[in-house]
Amino acid sequence: MSYLIIDKVTKKFDGTVVLNEISLAVERGELVTLLGPSGCGKSTLLRCIAGLNEVDGGRILLNDRDITYLAPRKRGVGMVFQSYALFPNMTVYENVAFGLKMQGLKGDRIAARVREMIDLVGLAGKEESYPRELSGGQQQRVALARSMIVEPDVLLLDEPFNALDAKIRKMLQMELKNIQKKSGMTMIFVTHDQEEALTISDRIFVINEGRVAQSGKPLEIYSQPASEFVARFIGNFNVLKGEEFERLVGEPLFSGKSLAIRPEIIKLSLNGENGKGHNGSWRIKGKVVGVFLKGNILRYRVRSKDSILDVDVLNNSMDCSLNYDTSVDLVIPKDEVKVLNL
Amino acid sequence: MIVVRGTWAQISKNLWLAGALLPLATMIFGFELLPIMGMLIDSFRADDGNVWTLGQYITALKNPYYLVAIKNSLLISLLSSFIAIVAAAFVAYFVTRLKPKSQETVLTYVNLTANFAGVPLAFAYIIMLGNSGLFTILFQRWGLDIFSEFDLYSWSGLVLIYVYFQLPLAILLLYPIYFEIKEQWREAAHLLGASDMQFWLQVGLPVIMPGLVGTFSILFANAMGAYATAYALVGSNYNLLSVRIGALISGDVYARPHLASALAMLLALSLIAAMLTNEYMMRQVRRDLK
Amino acid sequence: MKEKKALHRFAIALMFLYLFMPLIATFLYSIATDWHDTVLPKGLTLSWYVKLFQDVRFVAALGRTLFACSVAVGLNIAVIVVSLFIVSLYLPKLERFLQAFVMLPYAIPGVIGAVGLIKVYSSGPLAISGTVWLLIGAYFVVILPYTYQGTRNSMRTVDLPQLVSAAELLGASKPKAFFKVVLPNILPGVMVAALLSFSVLFGEFVLTNLLVGGYYETVQIYLMRRMRESGHLSSAVVISYYLFVFCLSWIALKLGQNFKNGNFDNLRGKKYELPHYR
Numbered sequence: 001m002s003y004l005i006i007d008k009v010t011k012k013f014d015g016t017v018v019l020n021e022i023s024l025a026v027e028r029g030e031l032v033t034l035l036g037p038s039g040c041g042k043s044t045l046l047r048c049i050a051g052l053n054e055v056d057g058g059r060i061l062l063n064d065r066d067i068t069y070l071a072p073r074k075r076g077v078g079m080v081f082q083s084y085a086l087f088p089n090m091t092v093y094e095n096v097a098f099g100l101k102m103q104g105l106k107g108d109r110i111a112a113r114v115r116e117m118i119d120l121v122g123l124a125g126k127e128e129s130y131p132r133e134l135s136g137g138q139q140q141r142v143a144l145a146r147s148m149i150v151e152p153d154v155l156l157l158d159e160p161f162n163a164l165d166a167k168i169r170k171m172l173q174m175e176l177k178n179i180q181k182k183s184g185m186t187m188i189f190v191t192h193d194q195e196e197a198l199t200i201s202d203r204i205f206v207i208n209e210g211r212v213a214q215s216g217k218p219l220e221i222y223s224q225p226a227s228e229f230v231a232r233f234i235g236n237f238n239v240l241k242g243e244e245f246e247r248l249v250g251e252p253l254f255s256g257k258s259l260a261i262r263p264e265i266i267k268l269s270l271n272g273e274n275g276k277g278h279n280g281s282w283r284i285k286g287k288v289v290g291v292f293l294k295g296n297i298l299r300y301r302v303r304s305k306d307s308i309l310d311v312d313v314l315n316n317s318m319d320c321s322l323n324y325d326t327s328v329d330l331v332i333p334k335d336e337v338k339v340l341n342l
Numbered sequence: 343m344i345v346v347r348g349t350w351a352q353i354s355k356n357l358w359l360a361g362a363l364l365p366l367a368t369m370i371f372g373f374e375l376l377p378i379m380g381m382l383i384d385s386f387r388a389d390d391g392n393v394w395t396l397g398q399y400i401t402a403l404k405n406p407y408y409l410v411a412i413k414n415s416l417l418i419s420l421l422s423s424f425i426a427i428v429a430a431a432f433v434a435y436f437v438t439r440l441k442p443k444s445q446e447t448v449l450t451y452v453n454l455t456a457n458f459a460g461v462p463l464a465f466a467y468i469i470m471l472g473n474s475g476l477f478t479i480l481f482q483r484w485g486l487d488i489f490s491e492f493d494l495y496s497w498s499g500l501v502l503i504y505v506y507f508q509l510p511l512a513i514l515l516l517y518p519i520y521f522e523i524k525e526q527w528r529e530a531a532h533l534l535g536a537s538d539m540q541f542w543l544q545v546g547l548p549v550i551m552p553g554l555v556g557t558f559s560i561l562f563a564n565a566m567g568a569y570a571t572a573y574a575l576v577g578s579n580y581n582l583l584s585v586r587i588g589a590l591i592s593g594d595v596y597a598r599p600h601l602a603s604a605l606a607m608l609l610a611l612s613l614i615a616a617m618l619t620n621e622y623m624m625r626q627v628r629r630d631l632k
Numbered sequence: 633m634k635e636k637k638a639l640h641r642f643a644i645a646l647m648f649l650y651l652f653m654p655l656i657a658t659f660l661y662s663i664a665t666d667w668h669d670t671v672l673p674k675g676l677t678l679s680w681y682v683k684l685f686q687d688v689r690f691v692a693a694l695g696r697t698l699f700a701c702s703v704a705v706g707l708n709i710a711v712i713v714v715s716l717f718i719v720s721l722y723l724p725k726l727e728r729f730l731q732a733f734v735m736l737p738y739a740i741p742g743v744i745g746a747v748g749l750i751k752v753y754s755s756g757p758l759a760i761s762g763t764v765w766l767l768i769g770a771y772f773v774v775i776l777p778y779t780y781q782g783t784r785n786s787m788r789t790v791d792l793p794q795l796v797s798a799a800e801l802l803g804a805s806k807p808k809a810f811f812k813v814v815l816p817n818i819l820p821g822v823m824v825a826a827l828l829s830f831s832v833l834f835g836e837f838v839l840t841n842l843l844v845g846g847y848y849e850t851v852q853i854y855l856m857r858r859m860r861e862s863g864h865l866s867s868a869v870v871i872s873y874y875l876f877v878f879c880l881s882w883i884a885l886k887l888g889q890n891f892k893n894g895n896f897d898n899l900r901g902k903k904y905e906l907p908h909y910r
Binding site for chain 2: 637639640641643644647648650651652653654655657658661667711712714715718719722723733734736737739740741742743744745746747748749750751752769770772773776831835837838841842845852855856859863866867870873874877878881885
């Protein structure tokens with residue numbers, strides 16, 4: 001049996017269904033991500049697991065215990081909040097020690113553990129600082145240490161890096177992943193940032209309208225989106241109606257379906273260069289209507305017939321970029337065109 | 343099973359919550375709602391307390407004695423509010439032109455004097471301008487006849503003292519309103535060729551007007567309800583609505599609590615009108631700007 | 633621009649002259665030996681203050697004021713903190729409803745309040761008219777807006793529900809979360825509200841005079857009764873009272889500054905949203 005089981009959990013706020021018989025399972029030691037747009041119910045699910053919201057139906061099992069109706073403090077669940085929720089009247093040390101003190105442990109017996117944990121999150125030397133004296137990133141490290149020290153069965157992280165700027169955010173993502181692997185703690189991470197989810201997760205649950213839209217390893221989710229929603233949400237996929245695509249390639253194959261094509265698998269060449277596509281790919285003529293520099297990637301927006309396709313090209317200085325209105329050929333490998341479920 | 347247990351837990355939790363909120367509810371009911379309801383009912387009762395009647399209101403609005411009290415209260419409230427708001431409109435604006443640090447200091451001191459009201463204030467004015475007050479005697483010695491007709495215990499004295507306690511309040515209320523005028527507006531207006539005066543007439547004043555009216559209504563309410571200062575200065579002799587109400591409930595011989603209730607209800611109505619005006623005006627400021 | 637600046641300064645100085653004149657005059661009067669037909673006092677003395685604090689009647693009045701104010705403020709703070717803790721955790725929807733009742737006393741001047749209170753408590757089962765208990769009840773309601781707003785703002789700035797959630801997830805029970813996490817964090821804000829309420833009540837005259845004036849002489853009533861007997865002594869009362877209120881505000885200000893979340897600013901802003909009745 002799985003370590004954490006969410007079984008048909010339903011939650012309503014004022015009659016609006018936020019979680020709609022959602023079910024999912026998490027294994028021990030995994031870092032899974034609940035990924036979805038704001039309002040999809042991912043945070044609500046997290047709060048239900050923590051016991052901060054009461055569920056209207058369904059069960060939650062953790063480590064073979066039914067915790068559906070337990071008080072938050074009896075669940076063995078830890079949580080890191082988006083706004084840190086550090087206790088402003090306590091120092092870093094006192095914040096981290098709080099959970100152990102609540103277990104009735106005395107000062108000198110916990111000191112070693114507290115210091116070890118502060119070391120682990122890289123805050124050695126800041127023990128006596130107050131939260132307001134720390135940067136956002138440092139505050140979130142304290143929050144992480146504070147919830148990890150009591151060794152909860154599962155640690156919930158509610159968009160913990162949202163308030164931080166991009167650089168610090170990337171660094172903390174890496175560190176979190178390291179810490180998680182080192183400690184082997186089961187973690188559930190909530191975010192609306194697909195890049196973040198792809199970076200840190202062992203598995204991803206894409207949530208939409210209170211249900212799991214798709215689950216799987218990051219690579220699976222990214223390369224095999226199961227639905228138009230996932231395709232649009234996860235990447236910068238080109239999502240086309242079947243009829244639209246048929247017009248482009250001139251083959252009646254996809255009537256009534258939706259297709260997803262990742263921008264980076266489309267090859268781009270100047271008009272007339274080495275003739276036809278291979279058997280395994282389609283060749284389409286088009287015109288560049290937009291060029292966007294995205295750091296290591298150049299994104300071309302290409303119009304072909306009445307469709308717009310985005311094409312990502314690695315930005316190595318050898319290629320000079322193409323100008324607007326340049327006529328180009330697009331080569332699309334057949335097996336990379338994903339047919340989406342509706 | 344779980345659902346049933348959940349319900350029981352719910353009920354006991356609710357009981358516990360209700361119990362914890364009981365003290366506050368009791369105090370609010372006992373010392374706020376009950377007195378208000380009692381007063382409302384009393385105002386519709388005859389003096390013996392047994393008959394329903396509109397008589398108290400008729401007395402309040404027909405008897406010249408009380409009618410004059412209402413008129414005096416309205417007059418002094420309007421006049422003192424008007425003087426205070428005009429003075430404060432200038433001073434508060436001047437304060438906003440100071441350095442931020444100085445602004446804070448000035449407001450702190452204004453705040454300090456805002457607490458100076460009631461009996462101590464009346465007393466201070468008696469010392470200064472009373473029959474044998476410091477300034478009164480000084481002016482006599484210097485032969486300044488203009489002041490010889492001034493009588494602190496009359497209408498003019500009351501106005502002076504009402505303005506005194508209205509002014510700090512007016513400044514504190516108006517000060518933040520000036521920040522609704524963005525500096526860029528002024529710059530834009532000047533670049534478009536407007537003079538300072540034109541800017542104020544076309545942009546500045548219209549923007550803060552609702553704030554001025556709202557503040558005025560608060561000052562008005564403040565003066566209407568004022569009792570201590572006037573009572574300390576002229577006792578029950580001067581005919582003001584609030585002083586009349588006080589006399590009707592405390593005077594042993596003349597105590598007429600039912601009439602007092604009716605007068606208090608009329609006073610309350612005027613305050614509610616002022617409050618609603620303020621509420622509406624303040625919302626106007628916000629709607630205009632956001 | 634320069635001469636305009638000068639004009640601004642002049643106008644502000646004039647205003648301060650007007651506003652501080654009564655205070656200065658009272659202060660000088662309180663330290664003057666004799667001052668009734670000269671431009672300046674004939675001599676300076678502190679004897680009026682000595683006399684005042686040796687006056688048994690004044691000391692008794694001071695004791696009564698302190699007693700009534702302390703009980704009302706203490707009781708009120710305890711009730712408000714507990715009630716708001718519960719409301720913001722369990723019944724957030726009730727808050728607007730509660731706010732309406734709690735803010736109402738702002739809008740009710742003392743004279744009106746006194747009419748109703750006397751009606752309810754002068755006869756019948758709860759005839760506590762003329763006793764300090766009626767006064768304390770009235771005081772309790774008068775300061776509700778101040779304590780409510782101060783406490784609520786403190787709870788908002790620390791995001792009380794989330795703080796309690798965090799504490800609970802770390803194994804704290806509700807009472808522990810309240811005493812270890814919530815109380816230390818809202819205490820500065822609550823103290824500021826308490827001090828503010830205390831100084832409001834210390835200057836309260838209308839309700840005191842109308843409800844218990846004849847039976848329970850507070851400092852304000854004492855001043856009212858003696859101000860025509862001895863100007864110098866009364867000046868000393870006024871200045872002492874004013875210094876006391878000033879000290880309270882100063883402590884509150886310091887507390888507010890130490891408490892960096894800006895609670896006191898909120899409170900100070902709110903204080904003048906609605907009128908004080910005089």
